[in-house]
Amino acid sequence: MARAAVAYVCEACGAVHKKWAGQCSACNAWNSIREETAALSAAAPAGKALGAKRGRRVPLGSLAGSEAPPPRAFSGMGELDRVLGGGLVPGSAVLVGGDPGIGKSTLLLQAVARFAASGLPAIYVSGEEAPAQVRMRAARLGLVDSPVRLAAETNLRDILTTLEAEKPGLVVIDSIQTMWADHVDAAPGSVAQLRAAAHELTAFAKRRGPAVILVGHVTKEGQIAGPRVIEHMVDTVLYFEGERGHQFRILRAVKNRFGPAGEIGVFEMTGEGLSEVGNPSALFLGEQGEGAVPGAAVFAGIEGTRPLLAEVQALVARSALGTPRRAVLGLDGARVAMVLAVLEARSGLSFTGHDIYLNLAGGLRVSEPAADMAAAAALCSALTGKPLPPRAAFFGEISLSGAIRPVPQEEIRLREAEKLGFQVAYAPSRVKQTAESGISVRRIADLPDLIDTLFEGIPA
Numbered sequence: 001m002a003r004a005a006v007a008y009v010c011e012a013c014g015a016v017h018k019k020w021a022g023q024c025s026a027c028n029a030w031n032s033i034r035e036e037t038a039a040l041s042a043a044a045p046a047g048k049a050l051g052a053k054r055g056r057r058v059p060l061g062s063l064a065g066s067e068a069p070p071p072r073a074f075s076g077m078g079e080l081d082r083v084l085g086g087g088l089v090p091g092s093a094v095l096v097g098g099d100p101g102i103g104k105s106t107l108l109l110q111a112v113a114r115f116a117a118s119g120l121p122a123i124y125v126s127g128e129e130a131p132a133q134v135r136m137r138a139a140r141l142g143l144v145d146s147p148v149r150l151a152a153e154t155n156l157r158d159i160l161t162t163l164e165a166e167k168p169g170l171v172v173i174d175s176i177q178t179m180w181a182d183h184v185d186a187a188p189g190s191v192a193q194l195r196a197a198a199h200e201l202t203a204f205a206k207r208r209g210p211a212v213i214l215v216g217h218v219t220k221e222g223q224i225a226g227p228r229v230i231e232h233m234v235d236t237v238l239y240f241e242g243e244r245g246h247q248f249r250i251l252r253a254v255k256n257r258f259g260p261a262g263e264i265g266v267f268e269m270t271g272e273g274l275s276e277v278g279n280p281s282a283l284f285l286g287e288q289g290e291g292a293v294p295g296a297a298v299f300a301g302i303e304g305t306r307p308l309l310a311e312v313q314a315l316v317a318r319s320a321l322g323t324p325r326r327a328v329l330g331l332d333g334a335r336v337a338m339v340l341a342v343l344e345a346r347s348g349l350s351f352t353g354h355d356i357y358l359n360l361a362g363g364l365r366v367s368e369p370a371a372d373m374a375a376a377a378a379l380c381s382a383l384t385g386k387p388l389p390p391r392a393a394f395f396g397e398i399s400l401s402g403a404i405r406p407v408p409q410e411e412i413r414l415r416e417a418e419k420l421g422f423q424v425a426y427a428p429s430r431v432k433q434t435a436e437s438g439i440s441v442r443r444i445a446d447l448p449d450l451i452d453t454l455f456e457g458i459p460a
Helices: 078-083 104-117 131-141 156-166 191-208 229-233 280-288 333-347 369-384 410-419 447-455
Strands: 002-010 033-041 093-098 122-126 149-152 170-174 211-216 236-241 248-256 264-270 273-276 296-303 306-318 326-329 354-360 392-394 424-428 440-444
Touching: 002 191, 033 191, 078 248, 078 264, 093 104, 093 191, 093 229, 104 122, 104 131, 104 170, 104 211, 104 273, 122 131, 122 156, 131 149, 149 156, 156 191, 170 191, 191 211, 191 229, 264 280, 280 306, 296 369, 296 410, 306 369, 306 410, 326 333, 333 369, 333 447, 354 369, 369 392, 369 447, 410 424, 424 447, 440 447
Parallel strands: 093 211, 093 236, 122 149, 122 170, 170 211, 296 392, 326 354, 392 424, 424 440
Antiparallel strands: 002 033, 236 248, 248 264, 264 273, 296 306, 306 354
16 A cells, blocks of 8 residues: 655755755755655565565676677768767667757757668657647658658657557657656656656667657756756767857767767758758857957867867956956856966956956857967957967966966867968977977967967066
């Protein structure tokens, strides 16, 4: 006999509390605790989760083995296959998150059509849109002749029964927040329903072998809504990023059990759907890649395994406010604040009384410390009003002492800059360069050395 019990569950992290509170003590999120009803078994012994019954012994093995890599299905979309680690692995569970209207459904409809055209039986289950709406999108994208089977359903039991009978190779669930399991006494979209639906669909993928792609909503902070345990259940977590004012979108692998995390794929939003961007560096450099405008510096970065050049733009202006404004887009605001502090303390430059705006062109987001030198060069150029040398790229981490520290994969960064026609690279002093490299490397030891090299000393 089961009895109903009330639990208070945090929607952000899934922690269970005995009573309601305004802030979750596990993840410190505010107003995230919701009351839920759970069924507890009266037969469970008090103080013992599993009781006294003994289970079977689990066979143990060694780390040695010669298993072949898992087979993969290819969509033909190189950017998507790259982010997935080289293709879609059968039996894997993939979670895709992104802002509303960013293009998640468009991307997945194009992807499932490509997989189906390559011979992989595919089913698209929509819990948010009617079949007519999905067909209208397919007509706009030119996919009406694709062999994709479509369903509009939210009942998880009916969906799993259908999938068991149809035996597809790929299933897309759009979205996981709309799924409803009838054995869980909670509203759709709640923590209990999300956890149950994700568990059942992931278990189905492991048990029957199809790849399952789940679409997830995101919160206003940009994180996938629901408990973080969902991200631990699946094999791959992808974030679809981009600004609505820009035409391109970035698909980023945050977690991937079958490939490198941090890998990105770049797409361009057009009237006929999402198209792949073969050379994203040229897109992110924009028209100011020559560095003729003060405050523009080109950063040679690495996203996953891909080298990527992007333009860092800085604007320093006199402030009429008592507290000058600091606005940072695309870079880590904490690291930019540190770079400003080191510039003032170690180089003699003063940004006091100035508003500072720092932007990464094209809406790209970069978090690696190697962008420190490019940000420092752009800020110094904007403050002095002197443009940086043309066709120059920058990379290097700045320490609190003002020294320029080495960064990983320096040779790959140099090759990408050389391929795009850059003639000089400002890099850490210990950078290694091959003899056949056609790009000139200026080795920078610290921030004063950088300023002396670029501006012939600190302006008066």
